[in-house]
Amino acid sequence: MDKGRSLFERELLAKRVMEFYNTTANRDSKVTWNFFKQEGIPSSNVYSYIKKFKDSENVQFKKPAGRPAKLATTRVKNRIEKIFKTKPSTSVAVAARKVKISKSYLGEIKVHKLGIKARTKKPAPNYKPVQESRIKDCCQKLLKKMRGKVVILDDETYVPVDPSNLPGRHFFHSSDPSEVAYEEKVRKKDKFPKKYCIWQCISSHGHVSDPVVLEGNINQDIYLKNCVKAGLEAFINRFHKNDKVLFWPDLATCHYAKKVTEYLRKKNIDFVPKDINPPNVPQLRPIEKFWARSKSVYSRLQDVPDTFRKFKGRWKKITSEVAKTSGKNLMKNLRKKIELVANGGVAALAIN
The missing domain is CATH 3.30.420.10 (Ribonuclease H-like superfamily/Ribonuclease H)
Incomplete structure (x- = not known):
């Protein structure tokens, strides 16, 4: 289940499923599945989220076991998120210098931990x-x-x-x-x-x-x-x-x-x-x-x-x-x- 998705992406999807299940679908599992089927979400994912969180007010996954992060701390992640929210055009190299970590590791945190992806700017005339x-x-x-x-x-x-x-x-x-x-x-x-x-x-x-x-x-x-x-x-x-x-x-x-x-x-x-x-x-x-x-x-x-x-x-x-x-x-x-x-x-x- 959820193969290829990061913890952040799984939580985001689970929150969307449960919000739809509790409001629009009126707690109907089949209606919820039919809606998310259009996005290519497997039925096993949808039903497992409903089973896991239907009686819970807080949709949150347990953090995976292992040693605590030394560089990807909450403080570092918050700083990276703030940099790209304040100025989305900031390059990875500039952001890495500000946070004082390597470009490759910042890129990994940005994409896999925060769900921030690089997107191409569209060319447009410079209008007055x-x-x-x-x-x-x-x-x-x-x-x-x-x-x-x-x-x-x-x-x-x-x-x-x-x-x-x-x-x-x-x-x-x-x-x-x-x-x-x-x-x-x-x-x-x-x-x-x-x-x-x-x-x-x-x-x-x-x-x-x-x-x-x-x-x-x-x-x-x-x-x-x-x-x-x-x-x-x-x-x-x-x-x-x-x-x-x-x-x-x-x-x-x-x-x-x-x-x-x-x-x-x-x-x-x-x-x-x-x-x-x-x-x-x-x-x-x-x-x-x-x-x-x-x-x-x-x-x-x-x-x-x-x-x-x-x-x-x-x-x-x-x-x-x-x-x-x-x-x-x-x-x-x-x-x-x-x-x-x-x-x-x-x-x-x-x-x-």
């Missing part, structure tokens, strides 16, 4: 208070405009022809690096790699358009002709002909050029007005993650497409597969995220 206020206001208006509509996002990205020029970590494996050839130990990268500009759109149903691949940059004329007329309209007719759609472009200048917005109105394609389009919030646009996943797949290609046609074919195949496996998942929380920002500002995205 005025920007945060505007983003919140825009999201409130955007939510109202989205009601009852399929949302379509579009974006452009640049992809190098040679997959090895994409950012990311690469590895080689060897017991003795000196025996490995130079070509296997380095990752060669061109200073000015050849790139293609790619436009695509994705809907809140998880559908993705065919890519528009260009050899140069996008201006308003190219965007209108290749992306809106040839790409967006074909996408709507293929997947959302009978749906009410809301087109949500990013704030690139060419996306809101006069000739572009006039054409969208002429074709009765509802779009997000520039004044309610939240600025500089990539966290709200799942198409950014779609690009990242597609590039990750492309980076694993062993051979370089040697023609424009081959590159376009490869990219189309990759993005179609990513859309099938991840499209719906990427888009399912779109409204929820916008609602979070509308109610709590951009900081709410980091909390959830």
Whole structure:
């Protein structure tokens, strides 16, 4: 029972089980088990906690037998806990110097005794208070405009022809690096790699358009002709002909050029007005993650497409597969995220 859990984690779980058993489940063991079964907690754990603590007011495990801790004393644990509660960004090395114990032992106390784990910080733009206020206001208006509509996002990205020029970590494996050839130990990268500009759109149903691949940059004329007329309209007719759609472009200048917005109105394609389009919030646009996943797949290609046609074919195949496996998942929380920002500002995205 409880294999792999520390004493702290066992007590925490037991307290949750007993609180649910005594309140929500009205002291019904089966109801309690069915609830915790969803978290993957074994039935033996749940029933043993109930048997052990059902007549007890205090849920507490006996300390294991053995010699008393010399370094992991209550005082030391309290100091470590206070350090990370006061400033969660404190490094293990700095905390270890303050407490005057080794980094490895502090790490063991932090994780196994206190249940404090290191978590990755999410990247986010450095907003000014005025920007945060505007983003919140825009999201409130955007939510109202989205009601009852399929949302379509579009974006452009640049992809190098040679997959090895994409950012990311690469590895080689060897017991003795000196025996490995130079070509296997380095990752060669061109200073000015050849790139293609790619436009695509994705809907809140998880559908993705065919890519528009260009050899140069996008201006308003190219965007209108290749992306809106040839790409967006074909996408709507293929997947959302009978749906009410809301087109949500990013704030690139060419996306809101006069000739572009006039054409969208002429074709009765509802779009997000520039004044309610939240600025500089990539966290709200799942198409950014779609690009990242597609590039990750492309980076694993062993051979370089040697023609424009081959590159376009490869990219189309990759993005179609990513859309099938991840499209719906990427888009399912779109409204929820916008609602979070509308109610709590951009900081709410980091909390959830």
